[in-house]
Amino acid sequence: MTEQNTEDKVPATAAAIVDLLNSREFAIYTDKLDEPDLAAGILRRFDPAANGGDVDELRALRSSLLAIVQADGAAETEWADFTARTSAVTLRHDFSTPGAVSLHQASGDPVVGKVALDVAQLVSAGSWSRIRLCANHECERAFYDTTRSRTQRWHSYEICGNRANVAAFRARGKTAADA
Ligand SMILES: [Zn+2]
Secondary structure (H helix, E strand, O other), rough: OOOOOOHHHHHHHHHHHHHHHOOOEEEEHHHHHHHHHHHHHHHHOOOOOOOOOOHHHHHHHHHHHHHHHOOOOOHHHHHHHHHHHHHEEEEEEOOOOOOOEEEEEOOHHHHHHHHHHHHHHHHOOOHHHHHHEEOOOOOOEEEEEOOOOOOOOOOOOHHHHHHHHHHHHHHHHHHHHOO
């Protein structure tokens, strides 16, 4: 049984981070940050007022986050790298609404700040580990696992899961025929 991956179950913060990861060069896709129009769109995901913006900085953050997603285990070195890359950003707690608290950026690059805030929110919510790469090695698209069991292996069961199952089925059939 596979639960369907529905877009509406993916928090906006996660969707932005997943799109950032998928802007990299992978499978048949070229690096979207190399194309000014596409890069501007991705920058605006994190800072709606972004006019231009530092693409190289975003690229570095993307590499850092990709290394975390690719790492097995705690990824301590990778998280330390992300911490260093976002250390110029200062955040402050806003308690001005009684009974509520939110984090706002006080200084630093707005795009870097928003990426840091999004990642912080996902980590605090225990949802960061839901961001993974498709198990089909010819694909490796990043996705947000919306399943309760957190066992989704493919970005799309229809596209990559079926293909993997068919390949495994063929391999089993071949072995059986050879025996
Ligand atoms: Zn895939």
